[in-house]
Amino acid sequence: MRYVVSFVFIALLVVGSVAFVRGAYSLGPIVVQPIDFNHTVHLDKAGLACAECHTDAATCVHAGLPGKDICLDCHDIDDEDHSQPEKAKLFDFAERDEDIPWARVAVTRPDVYFSHRRHVSSAGLDCLECHVDQASLTRPPARARLVMSMTACIECHEKNGASEDCLACHR
Amino acid sequence: MARWGMTIDLDRCTACQGCVTACQAENNLPPTGMDDANKGRNYTWMEMIPFAGEGERPKAIDRLLPRPCLHCDHPPCVKVCPVGATFKSEEGIVGQIFSRCIGCRYCTTACPYTARYFNWTTPQWPEPLAKHLNPDVSLRPKGVVEKCTLCHHRLQNARDKARAENRPLRPGEYISACAEACPTDAMVFGDLDNPESEVSKLANSQRAFKLLEDLGTEPKVIYLREGN
Numbered sequence: 001m002r003y004v005v006s007f008v009f010i011a012l013l014v015v016g017s018v019a020f021v022r023g024a025y026s027l028g029p030i031v032v033q034p035i036d037f038n039h040t041v042h043l044d045k046a047g048l049a050c051a052e053c054h055t056d057a058a059t060c061v062h063a064g065l066p067g068k069d070i071c072l073d074c075h076d077i078d079d080e081d082h083s084q085p086e087k088a089k090l091f092d093f094a095e096r097d098e099d100i101p102w103a104r105v106a107v108t109r110p111d112v113y114f115s116h117r118r119h120v121s122s123a124g125l126d127c128l129e130c131h132v133d134q135a136s137l138t139r140p141p142a143r144a145r146l147v148m149s150m151t152a153c154i155e156c157h158e159k160n161g162a163s164e165d166c167l168a169c170h171r
Numbered sequence: 172m173a174r175w176g177m178t179i180d181l182d183r184c185t186a187c188q189g190c191v192t193a194c195q196a197e198n199n200l201p202p203t204g205m206d207d208a209n210k211g212r213n214y215t216w217m218e219m220i221p222f223a224g225e226g227e228r229p230k231a232i233d234r235l236l237p238r239p240c241l242h243c244d245h246p247p248c249v250k251v252c253p254v255g256a257t258f259k260s261e262e263g264i265v266g267q268i269f270s271r272c273i274g275c276r277y278c279t280t281a282c283p284y285t286a287r288y289f290n291w292t293t294p295q296w297p298e299p300l301a302k303h304l305n306p307d308v309s310l311r312p313k314g315v316v317e318k319c320t321l322c323h324h325r326l327q328n329a330r331d332k333a334r335a336e337n338r339p340l341r342p343g344e345y346i347s348a349c350a351e352a353c354p355t356d357a358m359v360f361g362d363l364d365n366p367e368s369e370v371s372k373l374a375n376s377q378r379a380f381k382l383l384e385d386l387g388t389e390p391k392v393i394y395l396r397e398g399n
Binding site: 171 | 264307308310324335
């Protein structure tokens, strides 16, 4: 009896670990960004729109991560306070003339073709319809917070009358 | 709704195999290793099928027939797939979703044109090729069946561009890599249902014939026989 219980326990442990690792993997790896970027400050306080920094969202497959020049369009290296640690990091990159090595967080599955252009400019979706609470983030996310399941995609496609042909999204 | 297809003029085709190379580069087809090739496991979505010339030798000239997936209107491969990994789209393209394929190979057996290939080994690209992979086409793993998709990613890109510019898709904007690369314009690509298109005129010409027509698969890749 004791052996049976131990066997069941070990089996559950193995199954649980596999499920946990798979779950963690599906959300992508944990990443550390070079600057603790605050989305709330930029969207709410500064009143910026997503596409002002993610400039390729309406025209390209990838929305794009902002280079330092985009940041320096608003942030003045001479007038602003260098004692704030995150701003200091930005100005450091600017002084060294290096681009900010943002780490990509959200990566689609290799068999799926996801185009921002198709969703933003053709379908006219608002960014926050998929990136639900991105505007409320005060720190950059460590991993993709959005798990795009096929069910979620299909639900939206059904609702909006978009193509449900497999080839429209799979490649 | 368009019905995409292609004609291949055998009079113009010089069997240069430019279409084969273009297809391999466009669709991330890895070079088959020596071992696999010796086992008859080499695969090219666009394959040159040799056939003996008519008449007496040595006058008879052997020919090579370029053969992509023929994107049948009644595809036998779709009927046998147990998991729905292959299907015919609304526009007539026979698609293959690699991530859904379980590698049972029923479809490779059912296809009368041998246009489907099973990945026996993990695909590998030597260093110069690995840097030139097409990001629009997935890299298929070992254990799945793959085939020509009529470069449907090109259709997606062309359609995205047209939508962004708020206009309909122009004729000739979507063309497969093989047809684009053909130096003698033997391949003509387009909408078979558009009576004004060159491809539909050629497909309805006297010279048009379909491979293994008696099977009733109704291929949308139509050959034009050699004139005399």
